[in-house]
Amino acid sequence: MNDAPLLETRNLTRRFGALRAVDDVSFSVAAGQVYGIAGPNGSGKSTLFNVITGIPFRPSSGEVLLSGQPIHRMRPHEISRAGVLRTFQKDAEFASLSAFENVYTSAVYCAGTSSATAGDAARQALDDVALPPSRRGKAASELSVFERKQLMIASAIASQPKVLLLDEPAAGLTKPEIAGLSALIRTVRGRGITIVLIEHVLALLLDVSEHLMVLNYGRVIASGTPAEVVRDPKVVEAYLGT
Numbered sequence: 001m002n003d004a005p006l007l008e009t010r011n012l013t014r015r016f017g018a019l020r021a022v023d024d025v026s027f028s029v030a031a032g033q034v035y036g037i038a039g040p041n042g043s044g045k046s047t048l049f050n051v052i053t054g055i056p057f058r059p060s061s062g063e064v065l066l067s068g069q070p071i072h073r074m075r076p077h078e079i080s081r082a083g084v085l086r087t088f089q090k091d092a093e094f095a096s097l098s099a100f101e102n103v104y105t106s107a108v109y110c111a112g113t114s115s116a117t118a119g120d121a122a123r124q125a126l127d128d129v130a131l132p133p134s135r136r137g138k139a140a141s142e143l144s145v146f147e148r149k150q151l152m153i154a155s156a157i158a159s160q161p162k163v164l165l166l167d168e169p170a171a172g173l174t175k176p177e178i179a180g181l182s183a184l185i186r187t188v189r190g191r192g193i194t195i196v197l198i199e200h201v202l203a204l205l206l207d208v209s210e211h212l213m214v215l216n217y218g219r220v221i222a223s224g225t226p227a228e229v230v231r232d233p234k235v236v237e238a239y240l241g242t
């Protein structure tokens, strides 16, 4: 089993009535990779994360494997306990808790860190993302857009997942902030966490991904190195329309 990819899907499909939002998607992510996923709006990217994590629904058919073990029949909390963590397109922090309390909560409830050491783990994660100590006592709702991204990444680090699924983390960021987000994503990888990154902003995908897959109408239309994939005529057509 040691040779198995960290995360793999086989012929994964999710139907909504006649619509195949995710249609026969097979891909595999090696441990330590940043694996990028692109595709036009409505191409099934978020649905793919939904069915991998079981939140809020399971696949219609196909398999999801973590280190070679099937996880698609597990309940959502079992999947997260096995080490698969996702972020949502909308901010999902506890708005009224402070930044520190949010990260502390992730350390205790997601990583299972004892309350004696969770404070240290939270401080370390906040140091990793360089959120200034003066901001850590602020309610999450008071933080700037970029500071909330720092908080999201710190919470992810404190949760210690095996694989982190990021859904459009660059949404709402300026160009210089997107460069800052690239650095944060590299920091996460530096902590030994494998990343699957859905993103609209191609510049971010090209900057941080080792591998890029493109979806269109739920299907994989290209998969390879980012440089190859963005030159693929099928990808150009999907993005520009015909």
Ligand code: ADP
Pocket: 016, 019, 021, 039, 040, 041, 042, 043, 044, 045, 046, 047, 048
């Ligand atoms: P993306 O994240 O790539 O923009 P989504 O995965 O959100 O795309 O959506 C893919 C397709 O599946 C869209 O056509 C969307 O309308 C449809 N879809 C997503 N979730 C549901 C749902 N719960 N019920 C019905 N249709 C859905």
Ligand code: MG
Pocket: 045, 046, 047, 089
């Ligand atoms: Mg989406």
